[in-house]
Amino acid sequence: MGKPRPSAPTISEVAAAAGVGRATAARTLGGYGYVSAEMRDRVLAAADELGYRTNQLARSVSTGVSHTIGVVVADISNPFFGGVALGISEVASARGFDALVLSTAEHLDEEISAVNVLVDKRVDGIILSSAACAADSTAHLQLPNEQGIPLVLLDRLIPGLDLDAVVIDNRAAARHATSELIRAGHTRIGFIWGPPVAGRIEYRRELVEAARRNLWSDGERLAGYLDALDDAALPLDLDHVMLGEKTEARAYEAVTRMVALDAAPTAFFCTETDALTGTLHALRDAGLSIPQQVSIIGFDDSSWAAVMNPPLTMVRQPMLELGRQAAELLLSRIDAAGEASHAVQRELSAEFVERASVAPAPDER
C-alpha cells in the first residue's frame, strides 16, 4: 500500500478564491471550453496561490484529452528508435503533449502489455512500432480503437491491417544501394541480414516466403536486394544471404563463413547497425581491407559512419522526420476526435549518402 495522499485544494476552493463560478474554474483548470482571458488569469492566480495542481486524470475523464501520447517501440536502446522518439517528443511538446515511451524488446507479449497500460493511463493517442509480423497476432491493436484512441503505426506496416502508418520506403532504398554495388562491378553481394530462419534454404521462393513471415521492414529490404539482382539479371546465391538470429555476433559468423567461400562476396550490404558492426569486425579479422578488397554499404546512419576509416557509404533513414510525421498524423487524428476517415499511410524516402567504402570490384580493375 502507498502512503495516503495529502489532501489537495478542490476546484470549488479555487473557484471561491478566484471569485468565479465552479464551471469557469473547471473549464480553466481543465483546459476546455471558452473562458475569458481575465477570468482565466484570476483562476490561474488563485490556483497557484492555493497550490492546486491540475489532475490530468480528472481532466481526461471530463474532456477526453489528457495531453499525453503513448509511444511503443521495439527497442529503446537502438539509436534508430531513439532518434524517432526524439522527433515525436519535439512535435508533441510543441503542441503541449507529453510523450510516454515504452520499449517491448521485440516481444509481442510486452507490446500487448504496453498497449494496455497506455489505454489504462488514458493517453490521447498511440504511436506503435509493432513486433507483430502478421495481422493474426494483432488483436491488441483493436483495443485503442475500441476506446476511441487513435493509433499510428511507425516504421513497420503489418500486412493485412489497414491502419494509419508512417514508414520508410525500405524496398526502394535497398534496391538503390544494391544497384550502386552492382554498378561498381560487384556481382557477388552479401546480404546481412536476412530472415531469422534456423535451417538452410534451398530455393528463392523459400527465402521470399520466410521474409514474408518476418518483420515487414526487413522483408522489404530483402525484396529491394532481390529487385536489384533481377534488374541486372544477376543470379541469387543463397549462400550470400545471412539467415538466423539477428545479432552482431551472428552477423560476424555469417560474414566469416561467406568470405571463406570459393565464390566469396566482394561486397556487403548491411541493413542494420548491428549487422554492419558485426560485418566490419569479421572483415577486419579476415584481414580484408575496405574498399580495396571488399566494398560495403550500411543502413541506419550514425555520426560514427562518417568518421570511420574509410568513411562509410550509408543509407540514411530520416529518423527524426519519421517521428515528427507520425506525431503530426496522430495529433491530427486526436484533433479530429475519432471522425471516421480512411487510413493514411505515408512513406518517406531514405537518403543515399555516398562516402568512400565502395570501390570497383577487384576482378574489374
Added chain:
Amino acid sequence: MGKPRPSAPTISEVAAAAGVGRATAARTLGGYGYVSAEMRDRVLAAADELGYRTNQLARSVSTGVSHTIGVVVADISNPFFGGVALGISEVASARGFDALVLSTAEHLDEEISAVNVLVDKRVDGIILSSAACAADSTAHLQLPNEQGIPLVLLDRLIPGLDLDAVVIDNRAAARHATSELIRAGHTRIGFIWGPPVAGRIEYRRELVEAARRNLWSDGERLAGYLDALDDAALPLDLDHVMLGEKTEARAYEAVTRMVALDAAPTAFFCTETDALTGTLHALRDAGLSIPQQVSIIGFDDSSWAAVMNPPLTMVRQPMLELGRQAAELLLSRIDAAGEASHAVQRELSAEFVERASVAPAPDER
C-alpha cells in the same frame, strides 16, 4: 472531445458471474489482499469471459500500486540513455512493472512537466536524470515525495540534495583515463568537453567554478582530468580545455583550433560520444593520424569504437547495470511503501577498455 467510451463490465457483474462477493472480485481484479486460489481462478475466468479489463487507474486508487514506473531522461536519442532505459525496462518488466520513459531535451521546464505528468498518471515511482545543476532549481523534485512516490536520481547527482541515486564514478574514471595518456608520455592533453561558458577563462579557479555550476557528471569528469594533471605535477593549459556549447560541431571547432596551437595537444580525452566524433572529424581534416601523431581516449563506449581503424581505447560506462540498479533501488522503495530511511547513493565503476588509439607521445619516441 474524445469519443465516448463503450461501457465495460463492472466488478459487480464479474462477481455475480463468478458467484463470489464483490469484495473478493475487487481484491482479485485489483491484485491486493488475500484471495484463495480457487476464488481467484473463478473470478479470473469470469472476468475473462465477460471481457473485463483491469483498470489500472482504479487499481491505483484502491491499492496505491499501478505497476508502472516513470523514467525521465535528458535525451532519449543518446544511446547512453537508450541503454540505461533498456536496463530499467528489463528489471521493471521482470517484476511486472511497465516503464514509461519521457525525454526532456535537457530543458528544465520539460523536466518539470514530465514529473507532473508522471505524478498525475499515478506511477509508483520515478527514476530521473535531471538537467538541474543546483538544488535551487529542484522544487519539482519535492512533488513526488509529497505524493508518496519514491524518486531515484540516475547518472547525475544534484549537489545539496540528499536523494536516492545510482551514478557512475565519473571522477575516478576520468582520472584513470587521463593518467593513461600521461603514462604514455603525453603532457599536453586536450579535454573535450568542458563547461559551456561563453567567453574565455583566465584562471583555473574560474574553470572549477564554471564546472560546479554545470551538470554534476560533466564537472566530475573535468575534476578527474585535473586530478590526473595534479598527480603528475603537470600544469593546466586553459587553451586545452574546450568551453562553450556541447555539440559535435563545437567540438570540431575546438579541436581544429587546438591542433593549430604552437603547444598543440598530442592527445585528447573526449568525455561524450559527440565530443569524440567531433574530435575524430577534426583530426582527420587536419591530416593527423591516430595514434602515430595524436592519441585519443573516448567515453561512452559503443560497438562502433571497436571497429574503428584503429580500434579506440574507451571508458565504458555500465549503462545497462546503471539502469538495472536504479530500477532495483526504486522497486525496493516501492515495496517499502514510503517507510522513512536514509537516502542510498550507489556508485558504479566505469571500465577502462584498452585498444589501439593510444601511443607514446611523439616527442618521446
